[in-house]
Amino acid sequence: DQQVKQNSPSLSVQEGRISILNCDYTNSMFDYFLWYKKYPAEGPTFLISISSIKDKNEDGRFTVFLNKSAKHLSLHIVPSQPGDSAVYFCAAKEGTSGSRLTFGEGTQLTVNP
Amino acid sequence: DTAVSQTPKYLVTQMGNDKSIKCEQNLGHDTMYWYKQDSKKFLKIMFSYNNKELIINETVPNRFSPKSPDKAHLNLHINSLELGDSAVYFCASSRRLAGVTDTQYFGPGTRLTVL
Numbered sequence: 001d002q003q004v005k006q007n008s009p010s011l012s013v014q015e016g017r018i019s020i021l022n023c024d025y026t027n028s029m030f031d032y033f034l035w036y037k038k039y040p041a042e043g044p045t046f047l048i049s050i051s052s053i054k055d056k057n058e059d060g061r062f063t064v065f066l067n068k069s070a071k072h073l074s075l076h077i078v079p080s081q082p083g084d085s086a087v088y089f090c091a092a093k094e095g096t097s098g099s100r101l102t103f104g105e106g107t108q109l110t111v112n113p
Numbered sequence: 114d115t116a117v118s119q120t121p122k123y124l125v126t127q128m129g130n131d132k133s134i135k136c137e138q139n140l141g142h143d144t145m146y147w148y149k150q151d152s153k154k155f156l157k158i159m160f161s162y163n164n165k166e167l168i169i170n171e172t173v174p175n176r177f178s179p180k181s182p183d184k185a186h187l188n189l190h191i192n193s194l195e196l197g198d199s200a201v202y203f204c205a206s207s208r209r210l211a212g213v214t215d216t217q218y219f220g221p222g223t224r225l226t227v228l
Contacts, residue, residue: 002155032214034216036219041122041221041222042221042222043117043203043205043219043220043221043222044156044203044219045218045219046216046217046218049214049216051214087154089156091156099144099146099161099168099169099207099209099215099217100158100161100169101156101158101217102158103155103156103157104155105153105154105155106154
């Protein structure tokens with residue numbers, strides 16, 4: 001039973017445009033959400049996070065939106081750059097489970113020059 | 114300086130062998146983890162240790178045995194390797210165990226191939 005799902009395995013956008021990566025979850029106990037970015041042959045690196053008490057968190061070109069009623073979050077990257085090309089993983093935590101992260105299967109973003 | 118390092122990066126071995134993957138973090142973190150990324154690309158937690166104490170032990174065959182000699186190291190030993198063990202294994206660490214907002218830092222991964 002996959003509690004975090006990223007239904008788009010890949011996304012291709014033009015440089016300068018907006019990239020929108022989506023993530024859905026089923027566990028209503030999740031209260032903290034994260035996005036990780038992964039380049040080939042490297043480990044995932046933390047990008048941005050959001051607590052369930054917020055609906056938006058922004059960090060430079062990256063913004064994460066959370067819609068709790070829909071159990072949906074999205075990552076917006078604007079403007080997209082070729083260096084953003086990577087696999088993006090959505091992850092979620094329950095407060096009571098402490099450190100256990102549940103990951104989605106990832107979305108490969110390709111930003112074309 | 115590499116924050117979380119793993120050795121080896123690649124490991125190719127025969128079925129039935131025993132192998133170990135080592136992980137070290139120089140971040141001064143209390144908590145370390147092992148994740149497995151299977152062929153479907155899902156990253157799934159296997160174990161977590163906090164100050165050398167086993168905290169999370171997911172439904173993992175007992176052929177997998179983590180060992181934490183100190184809080185900076187968490188090694189993964191795998192006995193009697195099977196074809197299905199082929200995957201990429203990631204080590205990670207975080208400052209605290211129960212800190213919901215604590216970021217986990219990942220190592221580069223070890224690609225294990227069992228022939």
